[in-house]
Amino acid sequence: MKKILLLAALAATLTAQSASAVTDAEFKAKQDTLSMAMGKLCGAQFSSIASKDSTFNKQDFIAGFMQVMKADTTRTSYMDGLEMGAELYAQMKQMKQRDGIALDRNLVAQYLQSTLNGPALGQQQLMAVNNEARNSFIAVQAAVKQRLSQSNQEKGAAYIAKTLKSEKGWKKTASGLAIKMLAAGSGATFADTASVRLTYKGTHIDGSTFDESKDTIAMDLKHVVAGFKEALTLMRPGSKAVVIMPSSIAYGDNGAGFDQRSGKYAIAPGETLQFEINAIGLDTDKPAGVKTQNIKTPVGSATRVVPNKKGVRARSGKGTPGRGSQKK
Secondary structure (H helix, E strand, O other): OOOOOOOHHHHHHHHOOOOOOOOHHHHHHHHHHHHHHHHHHHHHHHHHHHHHOOOOOHHHHHHHHHHHHOOOOOOHHHHHHHHHHHHHHHHHHHHHHHHOOOOOHHHHHHHHHHHHOOOOOOHHHHHHHHHHHHHHHHHHHHHHHHHHHHHHHHHHHHHHHHHHHHOOOEEEOOOOOEEEEEEOOOOOOOOOOOEEEEEEEEEEOOOOEEEEOOOOEEEEEEEEOHHHHHHHHOOOOOOEEEEEEOHHHOOOOOOEEEEOOOOEEEEOOOOOEEEEEEEEEEHHHOOOOOOEEOOOOOOEEEEEEEEEOOEEEEEEEOOOOOOOOEEO
16 A cells, blocks of 8 residues: 655745744644645545555545544554554565565464563564564565476476477477477577577567567677577577577576566566577678677677668677676
């Protein structure tokens, strides 16, 4: 649930008011006006949420809100408990939605009570409790990733098996790579140390695209994921292929591109990936007189050739997102 944020402009407005005398009645009226405005603001914000969320129950929301508004505020410890419970519930809800971690509310309440009713803890004991909670969270996160990876590996294996069974022309290597040649090309296959000019498109097994070269690039096979390297060593200049690589020769159990805020991955742990590759030729065949600049590439080092008025510009990347430098 979104937190209600007061605009900083309100505070700025208060400090900018004149110092003229205000009667008690006038002051009460102004506070009531602000009270109404705050209620209206809260109502407007959650009205917007209610219009988009079919599970939002207005009556239940109002009941919960009123329980806080009508609480005996002179019981400060009771109010502290309400605040702590609401904050902890918000954290638990986020864990469930973002990480798939479901905490047991009864256990949380049980251990809160037993610890609170026990002897006061010293600084070192508090640090030990904090470390215990942190280590427990790390362990659960690791288990979540492991379960996700296992599930994705099973889905990927089923996808590869179904594809090889239903379509002709596929071959599977000892590493688990599945490859289907669409055009044979000519000449020798690429060495595993070559730099290959190509275009490619990477997709998840549901068909959605996670990356695509916008123009011709060159991949340095010394700096690509194992599955991409193996696929290119099976290809020749002018060849085209579709390849499917299990996570063991792609991004493994860690995945790639994890977003802390959303809890989502660009490439999930254990995910099987599919690529369409058009291998044009060796990078030694590229036009002379180029400039290079490191760029983000999801599978490894790359040099993108971009024509301009003065000749040809090339961009190269080490495959480490976010890192880059320019060479001339």
